[in-house]
Each structure stands twice: as C-alpha cells, then as structure tokens.
Amino acid sequence: MYDNADLAAVRGRFGTPAGSVPETSPEMRFRDTLASWLARWGVRRYGWSVQPGLYALGRPTDASPVFVSANYKLSFDALRASLKGRDAWLLVLDTKGINVWCAAGKGTFGTLELARSIAETELDKIVCHRTVIVPQLGAPGVSAHRVKFYSGFNVVYGPVRAEDIQDFLSSGNRASPEMRRVRFNFADRIALAPLELVSFGKYLLPVAAALYFTGLKADAVLTAGALLAGAVAVPAFLPWLPGRAFAVKSAAAGGAVAAGLALALGLSLPGAAARVLIYSAAASFIGMNFTGASTYTSLSGVQKEMRAALPVQAACLLAGLTIMLLRRFL
Amino acid sequence: MTLNPESAVDSENRDEKGRSRFGTKKCEQACRPVSAFLCRRCEAIFRRIPLLNCDFRVKYLSGVATLALDNEKCTGCGMCAAVCPHVVFRVENGKVSITDRDLCMECGACAENCPVGAVSVKKGVGCAAAVINGFLRGTEPDCGCGGKSSCC
Ligand code: SF4
Ligand code: SF4
Numbered sequence: 001m002y003d004n005a006d007l008a009a010v011r012g013r014f015g016t017p018a019g020s021v022p023e024t025s026p027e028m029r030f031r032d033t034l035a036s037w038l039a040r041w042g043v044r045r046y047g048w049s050v051q052p053g054l055y056a057l058g059r060p061t062d063a064s065p066v067f068v069s070a071n072y073k074l075s076f077d078a079l080r081a082s083l084k085g086r087d088a089w090l091l092v093l094d095t096k097g098i099n100v101w102c103a104a105g106k107g108t109f110g111t112l113e114l115a116r117s118i119a120e121t122e123l124d125k126i127v128c129h130r131t132v133i134v135p136q137l138g139a140p141g142v143s144a145h146r147v148k149f150y151s152g153f154n155v156v157y158g159p160v161r162a163e164d165i166q167d168f169l170s171s172g173n174r175a176s177p178e179m180r181r182v183r184f185n186f187a188d189r190i191a192l193a194p195l196e197l198v199s200f201g202k203y204l205l206p207v208a209a210a211l212y213f214t215g216l217k218a219d220a221v222l223t224a225g226a227l228l229a230g231a232v233a234v235p236a237f238l239p240w241l242p243g244r245a246f247a248v249k250s251a252a253a254g255g256a257v258a259a260g261l262a263l264a265l266g267l268s269l270p271g272a273a274a275r276v277l278i279y280s281a282a283a284s285f286i287g288m289n290f291t292g293a294s295t296y297t298s299l300s301g302v303q304k305e306m307r308a309a310l311p312v313q314a315a316c317l318l319a320g321l322t323i324m325l326l327r328r329f330l
Numbered sequence: 331m332t333l334n335p336e337s338a339v340d341s342e343n344r345d346e347k348g349r350s351r352f353g354t355k356k357c358e359q360a361c362r363p364v365s366a367f368l369c370r371r372c373e374a375i376f377r378r379i380p381l382l383n384c385d386f387r388v389k390y391l392s393g394v395a396t397l398a399l400d401n402e403k404c405t406g407c408g409m410c411a412a413v414c415p416h417v418v419f420r421v422e423n424g425k426v427s428i429t430d431r432d433l434c435m436e437c438g439a440c441a442e443n444c445p446v447g448a449v450s451v452k453k454g455v456g457c458a459a460a461v462i463n464g465f466l467r468g469t470e471p472d473c474g475c476g477g478k479s480s481c482c
Pocket of ligand 1: 404407408425
C-alpha cells in the first residue's frame, strides 16, 4: 500500500558532499492524511516506519538547520509539514517506528543512536555548523552533553509541538516557556480515543455480541456503554471528571453511563445497582489504561493507583455478579 | 500564531487587497491583553477555543514522584528547566528550584540532561498496561515497545 519512498514523501535525490540523500517535501498529500487516520485507528500499527537516515527538505545548504526526528511516519510528517518554506536537513533516527516521546522513554530515541546517526550520515561533512535541533520530547532519551562528547554536535532542544517550529526558528532557536510545556487539551485527548476503542473493543464487542445473542440484551448495551465510557468519555472529559486517579475518574464516567442506561432500559433497583457495580468497574479498568496515553502520569503514581484500584475493581465486579446470581436463584 | 505580532513580517499581515489582517473582529479577540484571557483555574492563556483548549493543568496523584535535586551540585545552567515538559523547575539567581514536585511525570529528561548529575529521578512510563505486563512477566514495567510491538 505504501512503499518506503512513499512513506517519507520522497520526490528525488539531493546531492551532498557525502553522497546523495533522499529529498522530501513539506507538502501533506491526501495519502499522508489517510495514513495518519489509519495509524490513529490502529491499522498496520507497526507498519508506519520511515527509512532512517538523512533527508533534504527544500534546497538546504551547509548552513541549514538539522532537525532530528523518529522514524514514525506521524512524527516525521508533523516535522516536515511544519517546515514549509524553509530549507533544512532532517535526521531520522531508527526508533523502530515508534514516536519520539515513547521511543525516548524506551531509550531507542537516545544519545547513542543520535551519535551513531550523525557519524553514519557524515553530517560533519554536509553542514558547517555543529548543531542539531532535537524535539524537546526526545530529551528523556538524549543527554545533550554526552551527544556533544561523542559526536562534537551541540544539541538544541526545539519546541514540544512541531507547529511552533516556525516561531522557534524566527526567534533565533529560542523556545518560549509556553512552547516548552506539554499540553493535553481536548483535541490531543480525543485523538487518542480511537486506539483505546480498538484495543478494548476487540475483546468487548464480541462479548457484547455474545450477550446479545444469549438474550441478555440489556447487558450487551451496557457492555458497549462501559467501553464508550472508558475509551471515549474518559479522554474527552478528563479534566472535569472527579478525582485525580484515572481509575476513579473512569469509574465515575462508567457509573454515570451505566446508571443512565439502566434507567433508560427500565431495570429494577437491585438489577440496576448490580449493573452499575459491574460496568463502572469495567470502565474503571479501561480508563486506567489511558494513563499510558496521557502526558502527565508518573510511573510511581500509576503503580500506587493500581495497587489500590485493582482489588476494588475486582470486588465491585464480584459484588455485582453476586447480586445478579442471587436474584436469579432466590 | 497571532499572539506575537512582532514576529510577523508586515507584508504577511496584509491580505491581497493590502488591508491589514489585524483589527478585524476575530483579531481583536486574539490581540486583547493576555491578562484578560488568564484562566482562573490553571492560569494558562486561553487560546482559540477556550474551553476545548483548557487542560486545567490537571494534576496526577500527589506525593509520589521520585524527583530529587541536589542543590550543592547544581551550577544553575538551566538545562533541566529547558527540557522539563511540565515546568517543574524554576531558575533564579543562578540556582534552580523545584516549584511543584507533584507536576513531575518521571520522564527522566532532567536527570538525563543535567551535566553534573544534580537531579535524580526514577525514570519510567506511567502506563497501566506496562505495569501489568511487567507484573505478569516478573520484570520491571514494560510496555513491549522494544521490538515489533508498541504501546503508546
Ligand atoms: S541541569 Fe543540573 S546543574 Fe543545570 S540547573 Fe538543572 S540541576 Fe542545576
Ligand atoms: S522527570 Fe520529567 S517531568 Fe519530572 S521534573 Fe524531570 S523533566 Fe520534569
């Protein structure tokens, strides 16, 4: 569907003192927009890697800036699209098709890989300056002073978001505090919902279908409701949901959805109570996984939250199931 | 961005007919003094769509972050403040201080980039799936992003 040259929007070769490099364009084609949608929905999840190496964008000279990126198509596209009208070199590290932030957390977007790429592409022969611009979100994996030591290149950290690069360049490679802060606004959050939906939907939708065909229609609807609560409502309404722990926020969302649906379906009080317990526990578990996609949760926090939440979720699930069983047999 | 008119070239601020792009109704909003746009809850400046863009500076659990700063070693170079995605550090009079430890997400950028090793933090990815993975395999939390698979 996409070949290597296509993934990187290569449109030719560009001669440099160290041999020719692929030339890419800042234009976003329909194919690129399509690719970003497919990737967001988890299609070909690991197949979006761009060939690592050096790329030319525009008509770069030996004085043009060098931008470092990961070899995930969405990271690469965000960078090249934001460099419209500029001449630059793009140094793409081999991060196994993972985006900058996650790869930096893992260390694949890291000091040694950067130093290795600089040496391998013979960047010192191509540019006369000794500066590479690394996205700030790559900083967890890159140690600026060690890159300098290994490769002789200075690392300048660029803004968090590619869209701020033009401003960053116009202000003499300086990022304002606002450009340095990670945001997590509605658009950022909702863009992550499809992947959450897909990763839990693939288990829960068959369950819902099975429930539907065994005659438990109300539970089929509620299962779908819990999925939507945990995977869509939690990202969408994160700041407004009560509590700080994601398990609590998600339980609230799941509880509200389950209660609303139980009311709409006209369930009896014990039946409704049992459902609220079961499905808020399910939504709580689903929503807790959104910690991985969020931009502000710490590992220590997640561990603390899970130690407390998992037993409570299990207990709620058991309590709900017990009520339902008792009602059936008493 | 329209918030910084100085950075824009004059010709770019005029449309085809030579009219200024500023001073229109839409622009008046964007160019109003920033103080008018300060959100009471998060003190962030509202941008384009206030409600949707507001993240309230949502905080995660308090008192858990493992971040520590050794004031003796710190030279005040400001590198940690430059790389931190959550504005945890403040540089003042050649020394750096931690503003709010609870904002730290333990990404490890500050420790990695401090040239004198004055910051320490137990680096990790705050991801429930990774914690479960690590627990099941009896290893450190691991989202399996290493080889052929991915998480985030
Ligand atoms: S990076 Fe290290 S030396 Fe520099 S200001 Fe931060 S703590 Fe101090
Ligand atoms: S670990 Fe990351 S979030 Fe925490 S203080 Fe350091 S740079 Fe900031």
